[in-house]
Amino acid sequence: MAVIIDGKKVANEVTENIKQKTSELKQKPKLAVIIVGENPASQIYVRNKQKKAEYVGFNSVVISLPVDISEENLLEQIYILNEDKNINAILIQLPLPENINKQRILEAIDPIKDVDGFTSYNFGKLALGYKPYVYPCTPKGILYLLDEYNIPIDGKKVLVIGRSNIVGKPISFMLQNRNATVTMANSHTKNLKEISLSSEIIISAVGKPNFITSEYISDGSVIIDVGINRTTDGLIGDVDYNSVFDKTSYITPVPGGVGPMTIAMLMQNTFELFQLQQSLII
């Protein structure tokens, strides 16, 4: 019988804690979000981030830029935010338009304001096993959930499906730093079933609805479902929840699992960058 990992509840606890700590501050952390174009999903994400920032008492600003903005003008916006002492955290909402060099844009963020941890500097620190300014939000949220539910990581065999820079890669580094044995699978992987059947923790971040069925799961495994797939049946994860439920020991639902943790960790990271920057003021 599975324990449902209640990401919504844990995220609320994190958020309330930040709200409390922020209420005690004279100066408030400030998050800047840049959105380019009018992708409806991106607009919803950005609105949710801004609402959450306001809820916890942060200042926030959303900078909406036209879809045909030039790379140079977008860089210029980032430089302005880098220089602005009132801005503590900068987030570029992805995806960016195809003609924009995503890497160049993300790289332009001052690492100490890089709230997603996607600059080479912060990502490199993480990969090297050192402490970056902040850890990327989604993997940080996943580890928080595993720890909150006292799920052991050390020595465990973990399968990470999907090698994105946002989830797959950074969670694999963070789990390795916690002494897990990590297998990274991708779309070229053969015999995925064989690998997943021998894994104790499975983290799926591929974006294929109901992709992981009970045939992929051994009894007692821990399932972390990072997939958020919009279907006519609503939001659906990568994991066929009902099919696997009885076999798992712990499982995250979609929605209400990893998703709420990502936004809570964004607030946590904004708070941490604020504190770090305050500590550097002489």
Add this chain to the structure above:
Amino acid sequence: MAVIIDGKKVANEVTENIKQKTSELKQKPKLAVIIVGENPASQIYVRNKQKKAEYVGFNSVVISLPVDISEENLLEQIYILNEDKNINAILIQLPLPENINKQRILEAIDPIKDVDGFTSYNFGKLALGYKPYVYPCTPKGILYLLDEYNIPIDGKKVLVIGRSNIVGKPISFMLQNRNATVTMANSHTKNLKEISLSSEIIISAVGKPNFITSEYISDGSVIIDVGINRTTDGLIGDVDYNSVFDKTSYITPVPGGVGPMTIAMLMQNTFELFQLQQSLII
């Protein structure tokens, strides 16, 4: 019947090619090596690097610093090399004395002169799947050997034993970027034998003499032995060569496998950084 991967031969080809290209240059690439203290093994490594650099026609300088040098003075040396337009590549011979913060020292190298690729900037680019200025020498040498022997990587199940920043981590990124399914094992891994038996390529970088025996190997597997263990019987790898030989399809010997490639790739990286820096001169 295994094919022996002749790292010495391939490394010689690489080196001769660099020597030829260097002979055509007016200005020669220059490598600076910093060595702290008098560790005899480190002194041998540094001497070999310098000899190889001279052989291919590079200029080189070895800066020998006392074991009790302060971190600040060591940093000062690096800054001088960073500023020196005649120096194209900087290598800090490891290990450093225990009282020195290794991360802080390696991080001080200008990424464009970071011939080992160990700065957060270059390591982060690599981890993110972008092109760093150069790839770390040992994993670059391993990939070069796999390609030279036309050993397929895409979709292959690879086990990397050891999670060092020098070998295990970067080779895992580079193999993932080539669409391999990579499992990273470490000293906390349980059931290593089970994992290695299901792997098609095994890369061992743990430093335990004759650790991998025939029980760990399935028929037809490819074995890359990165271990260099000094024993009373001479240099011995991580792999029990005679025990596994008949089962493997390809195997690197120790010595004469990965070792010579590391130093050849150091020359290659020095050359590449030189070219890159020349291209940036207006």
